[in-house]
Amino acid sequence: MDNTIQINRDVNIIAYYFRGKDKPNCFPKRMDIDGRQITFTETGLQHPTQKGKRMVHVFDMTDGKADYRLEFDAEVLSWKLVAISDSDHAAVY
Amino acid sequence: MQLSISKEDPQIMHVDLNSCFATVEQQARPLLRGQPVGVTNRISKYCCIIAASYEAKALGIKVGMRRDEALELAPNLVMTETDPPKYHYVYKKLLNILSSYSDNVVMKSIDEGVIDFHGTRQNINKRELSEIGYEIKTRLINDVGSWMRCNVGIGPNRFLAKVAAGLHKPDGLDVINHNNLISTYKSMKLTDIHGIAERNEARLNSVGIMTPIEFLNAPSEVLRRQVFKSVCGEDWYKRLRGYEVDQHSSGITRMVGRQYVLDIRRPSDEEVRTRLSYLCETTGMKLRYRGLCARGILVHVRYANGDSWYERKMFKSTFFTNAEVYRRATLLFNKRPRHDFEREIGVSCYALTPSNMSQISLLEDINKDVWLTQAVDQVNNQYGEFTITSATSYKSKNVVKQKIPFGSTQYFELLLKSG
Numbered sequence: 257m258d259n260t261i262q263i264n265r266d267v268n269i270i271a272y273y274f275r276g277k278d279k280p281n282c283f284p285k286r287m288d289i290d291g292r293q294i295t296f297t298e299t300g301l302q303h304p305t306q307k308g309k310r311m312v313h314v315f316d317m318t319d320g321k322a323d324y325r326l327e328f329d330a331e332v333l334s335w336k337l338v339a340i341s342d343s344d345h346a347a348v349y
Numbered sequence: 350m351q352l353s354i355s356k357e358d359p360q361i362m363h364v365d366l367n368s369c370f371a372t373v374e375q376q377a378r379p380l381l382r383g384q385p386v387g388v389t390n391r392i393s394k395y396c397c398i399i400a401a402s403y404e405a406k407a408l409g410i411k412v413g414m415r416r417d418e419a420l421e422l423a424p425n426l427v428m429t430e431t432d433p434p435k436y437h438y439v440y441k442k443l444l445n446i447l448s449s450y451s452d453n454v455v456m457k458s459i460d461e462g463v464i465d466f467h468g469t470r471q472n473i474n475k476r477e478l479s480e481i482g483y484e485i486k487t488r489l490i491n492d493v494g495s496w497m498r499c500n501v502g503i504g505p506n507r508f509l510a511k512v513a514a515g516l517h518k519p520d521g522l523d524v525i526n527h528n529n530l531i532s533t534y535k536s537m538k539l540t541d542i543h544g545i546a547e548r549n550e551a552r553l554n555s556v557g558i559m560t561p562i563e564f565l566n567a568p569s570e571v572l573r574r575q576v577f578k579s580v581c582g583e584d585w586y587k588r589l590r591g592y593e594v595d596q597h598s599s600g601i602t603r604m605v606g607r608q609y610v611l612d613i614r615r616p617s618d619e620e621v622r623t624r625l626s627y628l629c630e631t632t633g634m635k636l637r638y639r640g641l642c643a644r645g646i647l648v649h650v651r652y653a654n655g656d657s658w659y660e661r662k663m664f665k666s667t668f669f670t671n672a673e674v675y676r677r678a679t680l681l682f683n684k685r686p687r688h689d690f691e692r693e694i695g696v697s698c699y700a701l702t703p704s705n706m707s708q709i710s711l712l713e714d715i716n717k718d719v720w721l722t723q724a725v726d727q728v729n730n731q732y733g734e735f736t737i738t739s740a741t742s743y744k745s746k747n748v749v750k751q752k753i754p755f756g757s758t759q760y761f762e763l764l765l766k767s768g
Binding site for chain 2: 298342
């Protein structure tokens with residue numbers, strides 16, 4: 257069964273920003289949470305979503321052990337860790 | 350009328366993202382790749398699977414199967430809830446890709462689209478359609494992700510293009526033309542044909558048509574007068590031979606509504622009314638989103654013992670506000686028989702006309718209703734749907750989830766707002 261847990265906490269992210277072919281692109285490389293560091297290895301899907309009039313970019317990331325859902329609020333430039341899936345293997349716990 | 354098989358060059362391409370929701374979930378979560386995945390609207394004891402990954406399908410899990418049945422077949426099945434923004438993103442990417450080849454692109458649903466290359470192929474592309482098909486597959490992988498796969502079918506009409514898209518799942522590319530049409534039909538069963546399910550199969554069987562080849566060879570008159578007993582028979586006669594009969598699209602909205610299978614097995618009257626209120630609110634939202642108002646309303650109930658009941662009423666005045674939809678639905682809902690627990694409830698509005706919301710009424714009360722609705726809609730647009738919501742439906746907000754529109758994408762934007 258799926259073992260996704262909701263976190264909904266602001267986190268510090270080190271991200272690479274680079275110019276893509278059609279649009280600027282972003283790759284969140286490292287996340288700091290509770291004094292631990294998680295290094296992401298792959299982006300699953302990156303898609304924008306609307307919350308009222310605000311545009312939020314959702315990043316589904318993995319570090320090879322667990323899947324992480326991050327949200328980047330382009331208005332206030334803040335990152336939020338929304339959920340962790342396969343949390344048994346997550347480095348956070 | 351005797352028609353030969355169409356010898357026209359295949360110029361219709363059908364692109365289908367099979368197991369779309371499950372594949373997108375696997376794309377988003379790399380650790381799910383290669384695992385059996387089931388997608389459901391809301392995980393609950395009685396939920397059913399609305400999309401299964403290919404790995405799950407290989408274990409015998411089918412769409413529509415209940416969660417407990419699926420878990421018996423595959424104890425390691427991963428169930429996830431639907432996530433409309435993801436699907437919308439993939440839908441838009443697919444639409445962008447398809448639209449870059451022709452102006453004549455129709456999205457049949459969230460996960461399938463049809464490109465008509467008539468008039469564009471010679472002037473613009475000058476390429477083999479199968480080459481374009483492979484390019485679409487590559488572009489989907491580049492634009493969305495490496496796990497995305499699609500089936501491409503090419504045929505002389507929409508029907509044969511869809512048949513071709515279903516021949517080699519997943520990730521197939523097939524062309525049906527007059528040379529291989531017969532051999533393709535020979536490899537199929539009647540129910541493999543899109544649009545022929547058990548009932549139509551029984552109709553065909555009743556006149557001795559047992560295989561697609563016999564279906565192809567059946568005279569138009571037999572199909573029209575004996576099998577389908579309507580013009581549909583003649584359409585099938587042409588469709589099977591590669592002539593286009595499915596190009597029309599009505600584009601007219603005749604009914605707007607919502608239905609909901611209750612999450613509680615023995616709901617109290619208050620719990621049912623709360624959910625009804627929520628359905629009415631979302632129906633009102635849909636009406637205004639489409640710029641429509643209604644005169645008729647229909648309420649239906651299905652009971653736990655399988656019985657069903659419905660009541661409909663046509664009113665003299667039109668309506669489009671959430672409160673009016675709920676008030677009129679309640680008038681009918683109160684008449685329902687109460688011999689068992691409700692299992693499913695639904696509200697539909699019909700007799701739709703363009704909205705008269707901008708018309709100022711002579712009656713002050715009506716104007717106040719309209720202004721209030723406009724103000725609430727404005728707040729909800731700014732801060733997200735259901736920021737201001739009716740007190741009667743408040744409790745259902747977290748229980749009832751918007752369905753993913755499989756067949757139509759006309760309310761997709763509205764769904765995303767309320768997501």
